[in-house]
Structures are given as C-alpha cells and as structure tokens.
Amino acid sequence: MNPLFYLGRGFIKFLRDSGGIFLFFWQAFFYSFSPPYRVRLFIKHMEFIGVKSWLVVALTALFSGMVTAYQVHHALVKFGGQSVLGGVVALTLTRELGPVLTAIMVVARAGSAITAELGSMRITEQIDALKIMAVNPVQYLITPRIWAAMIVLPLLTAMADLIGIAGGYIIGVMVLGIDHGIFIARMEDMVELMDLMSGIYKSIFFGAFIVAVCGYKGYFASGGAEGVGRATTEAVVISSVGILVADYILTTIFF
Amino acid sequence: MEIIKIKDLKKSFNSFQVLKGVNLSIPSQEITFIMGGSGTGKSVLLKHLVGLLKPDEGEIWFENQDITKLSERELEKVRKKIGLLFQEGALFDSLTVAENVAFPLKEHTKLSKREIEAKVEELLSAVELLPAKDKYPSELSGGMRKRAALARTLALNPQVILFDEPTTGLDPVLQITIMDLINKIKETYGLTCVVISHDLILAFKYADRMAFLYDGVIVEEGPPEKIRASAHPYVQRFLESVFLENKEEG
Numbered sequence A: 001m002n003p004l005f006y007l008g009r010g011f012i013k014f015l016r017d018s019g020g021i022f023l024f025f026w027q028a029f030f031y032s033f034s035p036p037y038r039v040r041l042f043i044k045h046m047e048f049i050g051v052k053s054w055l056v057v058a059l060t061a062l063f064s065g066m067v068t069a070y071q072v073h074h075a076l077v078k079f080g081g082q083s084v085l086g087g088v089v090a091l092t093l094t095r096e097l098g099p100v101l102t103a104i105m106v107v108a109r110a111g112s113a114i115t116a117e118l119g120s121m122r123i124t125e126q127i128d129a130l131k132i133m134a135v136n137p138v139q140y141l142i143t144p145r146i147w148a149a150m151i152v153l154p155l156l157t158a159m160a161d162l163i164g165i166a167g168g169y170i171i172g173v174m175v176l177g178i179d180h181g182i183f184i185a186r187m188e189d190m191v192e193l194m195d196l197m198s199g200i201y202k203s204i205f206f207g208a209f210i211v212a213v214c215g216y217k218g219y220f221a222s223g224g225a226e227g228v229g230r231a232t233t234e235a236v237v238i239s240s241v242g243i244l245v246a247d248y249i250l251t252t253i254f255f
Numbered sequence B: 001m002e003i004i005k006i007k008d009l010k011k012s013f014n015s016f017q018v019l020k021g022v023n024l025s026i027p028s029q030e031i032t033f034i035m036g037g038s039g040t041g042k043s044v045l046l047k048h049l050v051g052l053l054k055p056d057e058g059e060i061w062f063e064n065q066d067i068t069k070l071s072e073r074e075l076e077k078v079r080k081k082i083g084l085l086f087q088e089g090a091l092f093d094s095l096t097v098a099e100n101v102a103f104p105l106k107e108h109t110k111l112s113k114r115e116i117e118a119k120v121e122e123l124l125s126a127v128e129l130l131p132a133k134d135k136y137p138s139e140l141s142g143g144m145r146k147r148a149a150l151a152r153t154l155a156l157n158p159q160v161i162l163f164d165e166p167t168t169g170l171d172p173v174l175q176i177t178i179m180d181l182i183n184k185i186k187e188t189y190g191l192t193c194v195v196i197s198h199d200l201i202l203a204f205k206y207a208d209r210m211a212f213l214y215d216g217v218i219v220e221e222g223p224p225e226k227i228r229a230s231a232h233p234y235v236q237r238f239l240e241s242v243f244l245e246n247k248e249e250g
C-alpha cells in the first residue's frame, strides 16, 4: 500500500496520543485542588515508586559515575587537564546523567507497572466500578501518582547524583590516583547550585511526564490481556524516548 | 409507578447495532427480570442506565432528567442512587474482600471504622462469605467473587440496584439464598431491582415483571402470567426449554 498512508496514519496517532496525554495530565492535575484529597494513596504511591526504583537507580548511578570518570580522565589526560576530573564528573552527573538515567530507570520499574496495573483495571471493569460508586477514577488513580512521582523523582535524582559522584571519586582518587583535595576542590569550584537545581527541575518534569504517559496508556487500554501488554510496551517506549527528547529541549531552552 | 423509563434506545459498536430501539419502564420497588439470549445486549442495556455507555439515540428518564444528557459530574449524583452489580464482579484486586465491601462505605458515609467493620461483617455473612473476608479476589472462586461483589453493591443501600446475572455460576441452594436476600432487601428498604438472568425458574419465582430482549428490542414485557401466555415465538421457545413437560401435561 501507499507508504504515505502509513506515514500519515502514524502521524495522526502521534498527534492524538500527544493531545490525549496532555489533556489527561491537566485533568488529573486540576483534580488535586478539589476534595477528596487522597493523601494516603499519595504516600502509598511515593513508597511504590521510590522503593521499587531506588536500588536500580543507585546501581545505575554508581556505574555511570565510575565509567564517566574513566572516560573523562582518558580525554583530559591528553592535554594534562586531569585535575579538573572531579568538576567534570559532578557536572555531567548533576546536569544530565542523574536526572535522565533516574527517569529512565523509573520508567522501566514503576512506569511499566503503572500501565500494567491500570490496564488490567480497565479491562476487568474496575475503573467502571469506581465510576459506579461515584468515585472519580482519574482523581483516584492518576492524581496521587502524579504528585508522588513529582516528589520522588527529585529525591531519587539527588541520590543518584550523590552515588554517581561517589563512583567518580572511587575511580578518580582511589584508582587513577588524583589527589583527594584537588578532586573535591575542583568540584566545589565548577559546580554551582544552579547546575544541581537544573537537574532537579528536570526530574520534576520527568516525574509528571512518566505518570502522564504510563497512566494514559493504561487507563485507556483495550483489547484484553494482549492489549495491556501492547499498552505497556508503548508506554515504556514513548516515555523513554520522550524523556530524551524533552531533556534536549529543556537543556537548550532553559539551562 | 415507574422509576426509570427507557425510550427508543439505540446503540451500535462499529456499525454493529446491538440495541435497536429499546422501550421499557422499570416500576418502582419491584423486581424486574430482563431475559434474553447470550450476546443480545442485556449487559450493554444495563450499562446505559448508569451512564457507563452513551446511546447513539434515545432517552433514559430517571427522576425527571434524561441521564443520557448528563455530564460525568452530574452522573455522580445519579450513581449514588443506582447501584450496579457487574457480570464479572469487577472487584478491586488490590483489596481484600472486606476492604472491597468497605470501599463505598469509606468513600460515601461518615461511619466510624468500627461501624464500617460491623456493616461489612453483616453484609458478608448475608452472602455467606464471612470466612473469606481477608482473601484477595484472585484467591476466590467465580461464585465467591460474584457474592463479594454483591455485598459491595448492597453496602450503600441505593434506591435502585441493577444486577447483571447475580446467580449465574452459583449452586442451586446459593441461588435461592441470594435471591431471597435480594427479595428481603427489596421488601425492607423499598428497593427497585433490575435482574438479568437466564434462569426462568428463578424469574417466575421472584419476578414482579419480566421483559424479553430479542434482536435489539424488548419483544415482550409484563407480569409473569402475561409472559406465560405470550404468543411471541421467541418467548415461547424460551419457555418451552424449561416448561416443556408442563405444556404437554396441560
């Protein structure tokens, strides 16, 4: 068939999904300002997202910090600049790797679980059951998750920054023999509060984005168990790619 | 007196027309049985009555308003008055049986923790499910799930309850227990019941009125005596499947 047909169809689906996700997010967001306030669910989801993801985030951060130290050292040595290693590693982590890797790991662990859970609630009519009992399902299922993710992601990112820098320190100071005092001093010179905060702000955005995408895909899943599987895959792909694209845009515009 | 009036309701899914103009009045404080073959649209009809599905055409009148025209927010008010038991139960699988039954009470009443607990135990013993109260839905049999869902639907004492096959999959003794329970609640609280069922024997035992859905329309409707004497070929065939011997004797 005409390749333009597929291109057009893909484009329309993209537009429909983006619009849907955007509206879905704002709907859920505005419900946070009208009662009932679901504090208990909010705490439960913070625990779910945080506990499910912290270990994999920590491991990812540790090894990324270590490998970054090696690679950057390799480059710096060529012009004798290895003394700034601490600063470069810390900048890379706080500005980019910390927030982005954390977000991707949260997608893999918690985001996919959110889509699968909501999708199965949809196909077994549990979402309709909420409606029947006069409970607003978006407010019940999505709103607390959005807030939970927007709080937990920055916390996980801060942890990833710290552990990643520790990984860089281990390699830089203990393996590659850079002086402890110089490593720390360069880091203090080069990293400003704004660098740290730019990563944290990004992570708040990523948190909202992940729940919007994964929540939307699960909430509107259809087509039985197979449909839930498809929705989960789509949610993971869209959020991961979306995070990288959004990261680029946010970096060029704001930071 | 009718509490719900369905006027010329039509609904299609992807060009496949399921409801082709359903007209039906649900009398207040009585039990109306809706019967019909599998896949004829009984569940679809019930979901329209609580606004889970929107019709292509037609009206549904409840308390002087056409609920097909209401927004989600306005529907919430209607849904506090009309309960629905889903055919598959639709229990929350992250909650235990007791938590499922307590859910609507926590959401919509100001009862204390202890009062809710007492009410949940009362409901669960009425459906003979008290021993399973701390189990999760995935650990229950189909019939147990149905009864747990029934207890959850009864929790709020709505004015109208729509039961989508409340007794299917239960053993004969439990079928009677459940129908007696529904009947008792109807008598005590003046509840209006709409029951979907395939079971003619139960229908003739409990129904105040019966309606037959066939090929997207209600083909026969009225009190059981009228149904028995129906001349509609589909209704006759339905009746013959059970009452063949009676007919031959008579």
Ligand SMILES: Nc1ncnc2c1ncn2[C@@H]1O[C@H](COP(=O)(O)OP(=O)(O)OP(=O)(O)O)[C@@H](O)[C@H]1O
Pocket (backbone or CB within 6 Å): B013, B018, B036, B037, B038, B039, B040, B041, B042, B043, B044, B045, B087
């Ligand atoms: N969401 C939907 N999308 C597409 N078709 C649907 C949908 N819901 C129901 N249908 C179709 O509508 C018809 C009626 O379905 P319904 O569930 O109301 O049957 P039923 O009378 O309740 O049958 P049963 O006695 O087996 O429960 C079926 O042919 C079904 O395929």
Ligand SMILES: [Mg+2]
Pocket (backbone or CB within 6 Å): B042, B043, B044, B087, B164
């Ligand atoms: Mg059905």
